[in-house]
Amino acid sequence: MAGASPSARAEVVVPPEWAAATATAAAASSEPAPPVVVVCGPKNAGKSTFSRLLLNSLLPRYGRVGYLDTDVGQPEFSPPGCLSFHVVDEALTDLLNPTLRECERCCFFGDISSKRDPETYLNCLFHLYDYFVEKYRSGASEPLPLIVNTPGWVKGAGFDMLVEMLRYICPTIVVQIRISAQSKNLPDGMFWLDCGQTGPNMINIDAPFHDALNRSLLIQKDSYGMRERRLIEYFKQCFPSDISLTTNKELAYGLTSLPPYEVSISDVMVIHLHCQVPPSEVWHSLNATIVGLAISCGTIEAGRSIPWCAGLGIIRGIDVQRGILYVITPVPLEHLQRVDLLLQGLIEIPKSLLQVRGCVSPYMPTNVLHRISERDINT
Ligand SMILES: Nc1ncnc2c1ncn2[C@@H]1O[C@H](COP(=O)(O)OP(=O)(O)OP(=O)(O)O)[C@@H](O)[C@H]1O
Known part of the structure; x- marks a missing residue:
């Protein structure tokens, strides 16, 4: 997307590697269970947009997709301050904006950043994930794939929380969105695991827009x-x-x-x-x-x-x-x-x-x- 403008777009742009990443997740083995995909990367890299595309790609095969909404500042389907778990059974039509949807379970964290109380934030997240596992992994309900869209706070305490999240959830696929400013990215590879541990399928993709010098162009949100x-x-x-x-x-x-x-x-x-x-x-x-x-x-x-x-x-x-x-x-x-x-x-x-x-x-x-x-x- 060389030369693409950084201003807000009217239509979603799907770079080939984004399309390949969603196709890989949609084709991933559903044995022993459908995939659990964590999407991570720095702020404004495109995590939410990619997660929407991913959800639409998983729907034709599975009919219903679980979505763990962990960004209390800009939740995908809930009002601000909430972490929530949703089951989505219809394609998202607006791929550029979040839309309100009724949740299956919600925890009220009460702030727009996890900074003030990381422990409670993680407890809320773990409870929602436990709910998903209990109902859609070990219960009578049909197993569903899960998308976990994570916050863009990936440095300092934000990084530590992401590590805890990944260790708890043990995803089968991690999609990392990277930008050209390397210092702002997460470390390469399975940074949350100890050496020698086997982990998920790692997929690295770039943020969608870059200029003629190949520098990422990030669209700032209000x-x-x-x-x-x-x-x-x-x-x-x-x-x-x-x-x-x-x-x-x-x-x-x-x-x-x-x-x-x-x-x-x-x-x-x-x-x-x-x-x-x-x-x-x-x-x-x-x-x-x-x-x-x-x-x-x-x-x-x-x-x-x-x-x-x-x-x-x-x-x-x-x-x-x-x-x-x-x-x-x-x-x-x-x-x-x-x-x-x-x-x-x-x-x-x-x-x-x-x-x-x-x-x-x-x-x-x-x-x-x-x-x-x-x-x-x-x-
Ligand atoms: N593929 C794309 N096509 C068009 N616009 C995009 C695309 N990816 C991201 N954008 C735009 O870039 C901005 C940031 O994207 P998005 O909200 O997906 O990033 P994010 O990584 O989820 O951000 P945050 O870290 O704040 O949660 C939004 O305005 C979004 O509409």
């Missing part, structure tokens, strides 16, 4: 904007699909007028994932935030429970006197009824929803805070 759009898209699901909400203003007004769910404070436990909050401030800290709505049914390992996340919600208001939280969420009622944990992380309500001209921010009615203050004074 990560912040992508996250905002993803959250907006997520909360649009609160409305029936025939309601047209084309602008953020319409959505902001729509959310304002949406009757929230009432959740009894006594029915839920609040967990702050990345900070400590004094008990007297818990409700203030929760008001006007996005939370993971979780169910404490995860397995307990090394004393830590990893709850499954049913989806995200906006805490629209809190009435401490009545003991009620008001939550806006697209999570269906039957799942919501099982939620017993509110996980608060660092995922924020998109600014574009809070800054709509003429619309008083719907999530921060002052009477809510007054009621809390009155209650604080009374206790």
